[in-house]
Amino acid sequence: MTTLFWIILGILVFDFILERWLDYLNTTKWSTSLPDEVKGIYDEEKYRKQQAYSKTNHRFGMLTSSYSFLLIVLMLFFEGFALINGWATNISTSPIWSALLFFGILFFASDLLNTPFDWYATFVIEEKYGFNKTTIKTYLGDKLKGWLLGAIIGGGLLALIIFIYLKTGEWFWLYVWAVISGFSIFMAMFYSSLIVPLFNKQTPLEDGELKQAIQAFASKVGFKLDNIFVIDGSKRSTKANAYFTGLGSKKRIVLYDTLIKDMSTEELVAVLAHEIGHYKKKHIVWSLLLGIIQTGLMLFIFSRFIDSPALSEALGVKTPSFHIGLIAFGILYSPLSSLIGIGMNIFSRKNEYEADAFAATHYSGTALANALKKLSVQNLSNLRPHPAYVFVHYSHPTLLQRLSALDKEQANS
Numbered sequence: 517m518t519t520l521f522w523i524i525l526g527i528l529v530f531d532f533i534l535e536r537w538l539d540y541l542n543t544t545k546w547s548t549s550l551p552d553e554v555k556g557i558y559d560e561e562k563y564r565k566q567q568a569y570s571k572t573n574h575r576f577g578m579l580t581s582s583y584s585f586l587l588i589v590l591m592l593f594f595e596g597f598a599l600i601n602g603w604a605t606n607i608s609t610s611p612i613w614s615a616l617l618f619f620g621i622l623f624f625a626s627d628l629l630n631t632p633f634d635w636y637a638t639f640v641i642e643e644k645y646g647f648n649k650t651t652i653k654t655y656l657g658d659k660l661k662g663w664l665l666g667a668i669i670g671g672g673l674l675a676l677i678i679f680i681y682l683k684t685g686e687w688f689w690l691y692v693w694a695v696i697s698g699f700s701i702f703m704a705m706f707y708s709s710l711i712v713p714l715f716n717k718q719t720p721l722e723d724g725e726l727k728q729a730i731q732a733f734a735s736k737v738g739f740k741l742d743n744i745f746v747i748d749g750s751k752r753s754t755k756a757n758a759y760f761t762g763l764g765s766k767k768r769i770v771l772y773d774t775l776i777k778d779m780s781t782e783e784l785v786a787v788l789a790h791e792i793g794h795y796k797k798k799h800i801v802w803s804l805l806l807g808i809i810q811t812g813l814m815l816f817i818f819s820r821f822i823d824s825p826a827l828s829e830a831l832g833v834k835t836p837s838f839h840i841g842l843i844a845f846g847i848l849y850s851p852l853s854s855l856i857g858i859g860m861n862i863f864s865r866k867n868e869y870e871a872d873a874f875a876a877t878h879y880s881g882t883a884l885a886n887a888l889k890k891l892s893v894q895n896l897s898n899l900r901p902h903p904a905y906v907f908v909h910y911s912h913p914t915l916l917q918r919l920s921a922l923d924k925e926q927a928n929s
């Protein structure tokens with residue numbers, strides 16, 4: 517066991533304890549009676565259901581995270597990565613093929629080990645609370661398509677990255693950065709038209725009161741909107757959502773059919789105004805740009821470490837290889853990537869407030885507040901998470917925070 521082995525183990529243990537502690541903090545906010553601040557949003561019965569849902573998810577999360585933690589610790593102590601590496605290099609000595617085999621085996625093994633839990637979450641927990649609409653056929657279809665996409669896109673990118681690594685010298689990270697950035701921009705533009713249709717049906721919003729109201733609002737704020745789509749989220753769950761996607765002429769707003777079903781036209785336009793706010797305030801472009809900068813930073817640090825045999829030795833592998841180095845580096849880098857993730861969440865929560873304010877200024881704060889309340893109840897959202905948990909994990913402010921910000925917005929105008 518090398519020093520680096522113990523550092524890797526230490527990082528995993530520290531992360532596990534920290535996450536369980538954050539989970540625990542959330543449980544301290546549970547209550548059996550309806551808290552004052554939630555009155556008027558949840559009624560007694562719905563609130564009890566929400567609390568039960570939170571508890572179930574918490575217990576289930578404890579189980580799955582302990583299981584994953586145990587698996588990776590066993591992999592480290594029993595040199596599981598070295599074992600899989602041995603199989604892969606036995607089949608092919610080519611660095612690209614052995615890496616593809618290595619990650620292929622890892623991916624399938626972890627997918628198979630996790631599927632029973634995922635199955636339980638969908639068909640038992642979500643079912644019990646009335647959310648699940650996924651059929652077994654859809655579930656298995658999703659799995660199969662996920663594997664195929666993973667093999668084609670993940671495998672293709674990995675092969676390309678190793679190819680560049682083998683062909684170029686110390687500047688390889690710069691070439692790889694260019695490739696990944698190009699791919700990210702491509703995906704940001706074409707995700708909705710290439711990937712989403714494999715899983716869902718998107719239909720243009722039909723003519724009528726809602727479409728007219730949306731278009732009236734869009735033209736009022738000078739937003740060119742040709743693409744409003746309704747997605748069949750109800751194929752999998754009763755939970756509702758709306759989002760903005762794409763860049764430039766490819767931009768589109770996607771509304772879940774489950775959202776349209778339960779909201780008034782005014783509330784739906786308010787949700788849309790929020791999404792348009794994200795676009796107007798350039799949040800989409802900034803998020804993409806920050807993602808690209810992060811990738812560059814990571815690749816640069818990676819390039820300083822990848823040639824060191826210590827990475828492979830830490831996982832019990834004598835002959836250094838790109839893919840083993842990548843696994844060790846991935847764990848060593850995770851504390852930094854968690855910190856960056858917290859920074860990104862802070863940025864994202866700030867953006868949510870801005871988009872809410874945009875909707876309040878240009879449309880209606882009251883309609884947005886009503887829509888957000890409905891959405892929270894429909895999804896049985898936890899309205900009282902612990903602030904520390906919110907700080908680390910939430911990309912959106914809590915409902916109560918958003919409502920009070922909207923109140924202030926209204927008081928000021």
Ligand SMILES: [Zn+2]
Pocket residue numbers: 790791794868871
């Ligand atoms: Zn938003």
